[in-house]
Amino acid sequence: MIRVSILGASGYVGGELMRLIAGHPAMEVATAFASSNAGQRIASVHPHLALAYPETAFAAWNPALLSHSDLILAALPHGETQRLADDLLSPGVAFVDLGADFRLSSAAEFERWYGERHARPDLLDSFTYGLPEFFRDEIKRSKRVAAPGCYPTAASLALRPLVEVGAIEKQGIVVDAASGVSGAGRTSNAGTHFCTVDGSYRAYGLLNHRHTAEMELTTGGTVLFTPHLMAASRGILATCYARASGSDDPLAILRDAYAGEPFVHVGDMPPETKWANGSNAAFLTARLDERTGTLVTLAAIDNLGKGAAGQMIQCANLMLGLDEGASLTTMGVYP
Amino acid sequence: MIRVSILGASGYVGGELMRLIAGHPAMEVATAFASSNAGQRIASVHPHLALAYPETAFAAWNPALLSHSDLILAALPHGETQRLADDLLSPGVAFVDLGADFRLSSAAEFERWYGERHARPDLLDSFTYGLPEFFRDEIKRSKRVAAPGCYPTAASLALRPLVEVGAIEKQGIVVDAASGVSGAGRTSNAGTHFCTVDGSYRAYGLLNHRHTAEMELTTGGTVLFTPHLMAASRGILATCYARASGSDDPLAILRDAYAGEPFVHVGDMPPETKWANGSNAAFLTARLDERTGTLVTLAAIDNLGKGAAGQMIQCANLMLGLDEGASLTTMGVYP
Amino acid sequence: MIRVSILGASGYVGGELMRLIAGHPAMEVATAFASSNAGQRIASVHPHLALAYPETAFAAWNPALLSHSDLILAALPHGETQRLADDLLSPGVAFVDLGADFRLSSAAEFERWYGERHARPDLLDSFTYGLPEFFRDEIKRSKRVAAPGCYPTAASLALRPLVEVGAIEKQGIVVDAASGVSGAGRTSNAGTHFCTVDGSYRAYGLLNHRHTAEMELTTGGTVLFTPHLMAASRGILATCYARASGSDDPLAILRDAYAGEPFVHVGDMPPETKWANGSNAAFLTARLDERTGTLVTLAAIDNLGKGAAGQMIQCANLMLGLDEGASLTTMGVYP
């Protein structure tokens, strides 16, 4: 069994990782690090895992414990992985990071979007961007993967094949997206209070949301990205607009691009976020509006699945030579 | 007291109209027409109105009953008002229509977007478009008002002042909007089933939603409109994108445009649909993204309030020389 | 105009009070005290009130400001009113308290249920319990009213008339109730996080919830009360069980008891909490189960309306000789 250490195990992504690992035929949890909950039993924070982890407790951060791990999964706030890099990046241990620290291509880009200097620019080149649909071979060969953000996963799946075949102009892309509240993490504040979100819908992070950087990276274009918060626990829908370069059918392009992909479904119908709940699936569609010369392309995922924990496991499976879909499902819990 | 007849009184808009009229100092319900529920008590369909209308029952359609009315409010499926025009449009009686029949400027436009010939093109010119913020004086002078659709109300409030001062290009406008489920009406089907909508989010009506026609009418531009269904009973948020013509601050433009408007609030914060619940208010903001040369402007309303029944009452108040805000509120029921 | 000071104005009840007062023909806000938000504009905390209170700011607590008030409404955590009693209880000023401090009949009862000594037992007798349907005349004559808790309002309305006519046994009453999240207040914590509540349902406060004391007070019986948290912002449904004493029709008893009551509706149908949203209405029904000898009686209210702010205004209207229903509505915002 591959022994897995999780950093940030008490968060929503941490809980999802522990759920997936409990069902994984070849992985088991070695240590669940969660400093603020150290010593507490898993079920006190993740009650839905009470039967799967009846005895395990969260551990305080202690790099010495990593020596027993074959795989390290980090779901930490951005900046943390840079700081802990010397502890985390042993040569022989596979590492998948969900933070933003090693996603971008240069320290300058990181500083531009995150407003702080990158502490370990020397390590940037050693990471692979963890979107298997575009970088599967690189991930297989890599020991260090930076898994994409949830919004960029959806937007990139919807847009990149259309960019690659030249069906859309790279400049002036608009990504209008909605996310479930778990994307904001487990922190309780006025914005995540039930009464604020329930029955409501709002935009946030206007103009400069940091995930824009990854969308520009995977599309090679300029993107204006507007995230919205929706009244759901999970799910992301990205509705993307771009100027059409020609009159190719974007649905056919997406179908070609994703033929054989185990976790991507391209269909006629506008996808619903709930189809993907609890799964690693992505549901896509696209249309060309000849009247305005605009191409609309949409993707729905579970932000904690394909947008976070599912994708991390998918990457880890590839890195470790396992079945790419081990412990992952294409089927959402619906309704 | 002004005696009001309502057509389509058993629908969601009908219920909201009856709620507003029950609180109106100068109006009372004369007849609540609802053919499919004729003879049933109001409370059997609108239980929240049980104390306000303890005895009233819905009436079957009977144009003779209109002779006792000073105001007719129609919340019918499109096409119905054309058909009933001879009965509804007595010279002396104020009429506000929420259907699409008399919103557009020409029979050709109607046929283009609604796919059927207009039965009464002769009457089109006699109607005023019922958006008081832009056509207040015309509405005051009019006996026939076609109240806007819910999405166009939000999009027009967000966009039109920016078009008028030339801050945005008229071509290539994108309106990405989300609506609560009451916008789909009271009909029960797979799409409005609780389990379909709960915890989910999806686009629908891609490329050719009929409300596009009104958005192009009020902005004079070309619009690509994508509506979404959100997990809320009420509310519309329109997030609108347009190419900026210059570098004017769109927030200042909106503040100027709506100074003194009783139901429009322009603020710094991205608005939330729930702020408007149960009210006639609209909450707006806007930003210029210099990086991509795009202007983003947003409006939140209650689709049944400013997007339907509230706006109808606001128009009727103007037409009848009453206080424009009678029975209307600027305050949502929140949280 | 009656000048009203509000303590706890930044909470959910405070916001509802300000909403109701803005629509009140004879009241206006004198001072909105909210220490933690002192100096901030109302709209920064209550964005739905932005158009109604464009300039007002919250004030820090300063008893000197009360000298300009004709009415004081307190929506504070329990214990606070005792502490501030000397400042709040000027002889000539009407005072309505939503805290628990002066609801119970004796200091011993308070200590039993709240686990702390009552600081001002001398004042307990000077307060009237603010349930107009049972104590209307006393409220009219009183200068100090302790408004009931949200759960006791619902349970008392459902049970008390049945106790009074002897239709049920006083011992062994069970109250099983569900509340919207606003009942837990504005505080953000794990229990009020959207992701915790969304799509879920749970009991809390098993066996010893403090509101039990009021239920036993108004029914004169012994009550086992189990509150639940439901995925709604507003609303309380109390489903109450008691052993039937005879075979009287409980629906007829309730109809008799509430005939003429402006805010209570007794009907055949099991009530839904949403019917009452944003209103001061209560919807009741009851059934006798001859098979098991049990009587089931249900009440639905808005916890912030009839369960809090609405009831406070209803009491204040009575105390001040105003129309009992001024600024209140019987009609929920529905759907």
Added chain:
Amino acid sequence: MIRVSILGASGYVGGELMRLIAGHPAMEVATAFASSNAGQRIASVHPHLALAYPETAFAAWNPALLSHSDLILAALPHGETQRLADDLLSPGVAFVDLGADFRLSSAAEFERWYGERHARPDLLDSFTYGLPEFFRDEIKRSKRVAAPGCYPTAASLALRPLVEVGAIEKQGIVVDAASGVSGAGRTSNAGTHFCTVDGSYRAYGLLNHRHTAEMELTTGGTVLFTPHLMAASRGILATCYARASGSDDPLAILRDAYAGEPFVHVGDMPPETKWANGSNAAFLTARLDERTGTLVTLAAIDNLGKGAAGQMIQCANLMLGLDEGASLTTMGVYP
């Protein structure tokens, strides 16, 4: 591979069965019967299964197709299994029925609660009641299992061990329960419309809900059962009240009763329905209220999991000699 035929495959339970079978190591779908959707692809009704069943279509009812099945799972309206019994009950084929037809112990009981004569009383004795926690050995030996209703599963798990040890009186049990909307099935009507349920809570089926019969069967007592509809797609919480016979700790009794049970968790905390979403788990707690002499015991399950499809698969696994937990999970998708 065990070949499984499903009747009622287009409903919510049908979809859940197909989801579970797609992940089952030893089962595969032979035929998915769904008369009203015959000929349509699975994904047109269950879009979340699009990647798992890309080609399969629903079949019209044709008993000849059953000859290729090793297991038949029926999720039909009550009455249907009686009617189809001759086709469904081949001697050698395992059969699990989710309908009510063969759950009760006698034709008289069926007629009493369902208001119609039982068409096949001769078959009643041949069925085993499918609650593995109480009847595991009988299920293993049986070829015909009647899986319990969703409410009775929750209530029986919470109550039966307490009855068995004599901790509660059998008479006067009250079961107050809440269910997600999927329990009402896929039919669209006013009661399942999103706008009706969203943000609301109501009781239904007062006094005589048919599931009472099963609760009385498994507890041997008299039960008054009040179901409620909550604003969630999935989940059941049963809050059960009974007079305590003594002062035993009910939590210890439940822990003893369920020690070693793979899908039952007994804990200190009141359980939340969402913990179980998508799983076959049941979460229980119980308390003795010495003040009123009442015992409160609660159970949370997923109505489509342990309350329907999960339990059917659990029974089938037992009947067929497979691992009892194959394709089932104890972990809900949370949050």
